[in-house]
Amino acid sequence: MMVLPKQDFDCDVLVVGGGIVGLSTAYALTRAAPGTKVVILEKEPGTARHQTGRNSGVIHSGIYYRPGSLKARFAVRGAAEMVKFCAEHGIAHQVTGKLIVATGRDELPRLHALVQRGRENGIPVRELGPAQIMEYEPQVRGLAAIQVETTGVCDYVAVAARLGTEATAAGAEIRCGEEVVAVDRRAWGVAVRTSSGAIVRARAMVNCAGLYCDQVARLTGDDPEMRIVPFRGEYYELADPSLVRGLVYPVPDPAFPFLGVHLTRGIDGGVHVGPNAVPALAREGYDWSTVRPRELARTLTWPGSWRIAARHWRYGAGELHRSWSTAAFTAAVRRLLPAVTESGLVPASAGVRAQAVLRDGTLVDDFLIKESVRTVHVLNAPSPAATASLPIGREVARRVLKKL
Template sequence: MYDYCIIGGGIVGLAVAMALQERMPGTSIVILEKEPELARHQTGHNSGVIHAGIYYAPGSLKAKLCREGADATKRFCTENRIPFETCGKLLVATDHAEMQRMEALEDRARQNDIDYARLSTAQLRTDEPNIAGLGALLVHSTGIVDYAIVCRAMARAIETGSGEIRRGTAVTAIHEHEKGVRIESASGPVEARRLIACAGLQSDRIALMAGVKISHRIVPFRGEYYALPASKAKVTQRLIYPIPDPDLPFLGIHLTRTIDGGMTVGPNAVLGFSREGYAKGSFAIADVASMTTFPGFWKMARRNWRSAISEFANSASRARYLAECRKYCPSLTIDDLQTPQAGIRAQAVMDDGSLVHDFLFKQTERMLHVCNAPSPAATSAIPIGRMIVDRLLEGEATKAPAAPEHARA
């Protein structure tokens, strides 16, 4: 019997395993990942940004974890000789309404103790000649990295210690009993004293498989983006983001440098019809059925139909997509939008139609299910792993009751 079984080989599951080894050296751990390789979904399809935490409410857990996570990620990369770059990020205001929102964001940056500078129109033109705007906030500590490489280094550390990683091992059933948890998998049963599920896009299904009562479902949102040609790879030296609209759940289309020397533009955010289908037009009957039979989905759709139509229109028309980009980078042309790609975000939606933007856990006596780990989970993964282990050990110390409970940290 293992001490701990972790379901999910993304960056959060790996960070939990590292935190367990850090807190309890020698503890036996097995990680079950259904894919043949680690980080195949959200971790391997994100923007690769090491965020500074400017967006989050001062004093909030997300702000704290993001700051700690950025430092921890850079330190881990340095220790493991993983290339990263602290290139900085510009949040650009292109009209007077965005200038007003930028002032509120500046106040948030001060309260979150984030190193930033405010740039005037002239300063922005000098700093980034290809970027247009009325002003901008320069966040110095934002960086870029390849999180799949980070995950491979985490896996090596785990397997060098007391951990075992079983790739290509899909979980088919979960049974909690008085001595532990029995996990049925494609490669045979696994017994563990405790189970931690970090299943991302499949987290609600894993919770239901374990008999946990949940009042949410995962709704996939596709983030579609384009690679820019090599001639535009140096169109900016920093990351360029719009000023976020607080009425919208996503950050908007932005220019992102990649650690391999490339440049991408995007993403938009459109409803996905397949949780793990990255090609445009992907459709999975089980995923669509899960959404459309969940009342919370329709309540969410009624509240957000205007933004949904706009995002679908941008997805259908490269010209519309380009218009969003040209607001702050007018030199881009339609031919610059090359090699379309996509990532998929696991958005937890409650049965009242509200989007979950915070951590969502379900815990029983011997299981902890991470039902929602909000963006930027990759940046914050190392402290998130430690927080989950703290929560797990606190539950063990107080002998948590078997009845499932959920908590938002």
């Protein structure tokens, strides 16, 4: 047990995790309360190495999310703020708009429901017929679509780097290669021990550990009442990116938190295709060969994991089939883009989604932020967290500053 002398602090706020949410929190703290001493601990050699650095770079509009939810409010606000932040700091970005395309008649009611949801969230949408779809995307086919004007793309790694630069210029400190292995929390403060043996004492702590946020919460003595179940998102790239002009999405299945295989023209001009969502065998399991038995055991012993499997086994079987078969993946893409061929898909880097799952198998569908003694835990912040990172950071900063 570490001894934490009262009022003997190395910083005011300790942020665990150097992804875009942790960096945005530090940025918000230094802006909201100048002079507040902030230290960020990141276990990797550099920041933004996982969810932040392994996504398709989409600035989400917020159209998918339940009106009034944190996701809806923060994504709508965050999209506008992200575009402004990128413009102010010279970060590559583009507001492209996107099409959400129905390819089957059974999808039409869900497409119309998205129109209503978009309008309730204050997002401009336009309904399109088959001929209008081809005006925007000549190679895409569908029965109907909606155009969402406020969607875009950017370089989130560059955004994270700039947030870190701005925070450190205001006095924050980023320490990389420092994994938190123990936490001693008292009524007046928190002390953590890192893998290097360093001790850092703070008046309050923010847990932005992403794929390991539930484990960090347990180190503090809190029961997060959820478990991170990692899902790997597998991507390809189009060998011929001229087939797609912008962003093209299918109508999502509301029973599952993934948006389906979609096409995203990035800021580099390449077109990402995916993701396919499959269970990962490690929290940083970016391919099938990466297996961490202890982490896998934690997933398999969580009751919610088995309840997800029982509830969504058909959906999951399809995702696994597309993971193992390029032909099956190509068939899914051809529903939107008939011109694509199996040889026209080039394997690309995968990402892992840190999905919070409750004991009863419920997939947490909103951002989840919990407070405890001297601590704020960010327990569910997958996509669209990068889009919403600026308002999330302000919300977390607001909560932790109250604890000082």
